[in-house]
Amino acid sequence: MTHTLHRRLEVEIKGEDFIILCMATQGYNDKGAGEKLKKVYKLVASTNPDNLADDNLGGRFTGRTDQEILENMLDRAYVGAAYTDRSRLKDALEKIKTADLGMSVVVTGNYSAAFSVLKEIGLKPHTVNMSLGVFGKKELLPQKEILAVSTMCGHGMVTKQRIENMIEDVKQKQCSAQDGGEKLASTCTCGIFNPKLAAEMLKQTTE
């Protein structure tokens, strides 16, 4: 899975784009990991993320409550959380570091910003997965404003048609940009789609 890589927020937008993923390694440290990942979920929830989910179960914008997710979390859970600023990202990482649960943690975002947060709290990068961007028949791609939103769901479940319809709804004042961003998040089961950034994008496209 590379679902948080290749995000294309290539438009001027208010807010940064960070994601935390936390998981066990199947076949190595997954036995009993569910309980540890529940702790991570609670720690991350306390930092007020913009989205939060276990990608096996869905998340806050897919109609699940934190309670439901915690009650059903398995050893193969993936906790995913999205942030628009580095102070909350830092808060979450510090809490996970202090809890010392032995689960793997991945931060997606601008390298220079993410690395400076890691330095501040005494964490080290182990491995990176870097994007070289898009190859092939690029004329198939939607316009950059659509890509900025759609690529926040790396599984492609926030569709071009839905984003276009949402832009129209916001233009026609049938819903606010904030509601639009949250509605778009409803098909991303992993918690990595950031509804705040989507709302910013909708606002900008419709103004």
Place this chain on the structure above:
Amino acid sequence: MIIDGDLCTGCEACCEYCPVNAIGMDADLAYIDLELCTECNNCLRADVCPTDAIFQNEIAWPRSIRNIFSDPISVFKETGVSGRGTEESKTNDVTHRFKKGEVGFSIDVGRPNAGGVKLREVDKISREIAKLGVSFDPDNPLTYLMADTKTGKLKEDVLDEFVVSAIIEFKTPLTQCVEIVKTLEEISDRVNTVFSVGVISRVEEDWSIPAQIALQDAGFPVRPQGKTTLNLGRCD
């Protein structure tokens, strides 16, 4: 995935949820084009049908592949990992799958938003890459579909299966990473889809990234945003 024409009211609420435009309207009723449907379940999960007319019918091999590659919560039973690929770099602090001096590649074919891709297009890329002698990741669902991992050729009966996207994963020595990217650039004109390229590298003690330096020097700058696995995972 099927829409029951007797239950459908023709409200069109489901249409916009299909990532490959497989849901159409005929005589004011919605239908799913099964040639295009990737079995991603997005329309069903969206829960927007007022009469519950959308339902998952039984799907057999090789159609079942569509679901494995396209539904984010589908689990590949051989590895226990959900989604189209492996845990790749995410758990490298525990697995050490990618060592210093090695580079991992994830070629995400059909992404972003190309409207779906036939595995025949994926096969074009995997066969070209195989010529460079790479090691395809044995845990990747796509590698399971190869008739021969030396040639990268996919099994004949899966080539026409249509998916949202599929990931080719392999690793190479660091010294080969520029050659791989040049090959991917050459293939670009020959495929009827897009693909997104991810490059995995260990981070040195001084926080430098060897693959980033090699690619930058060869004129392939990496994008400023990407994934970083921290040094927090362990086996107790």
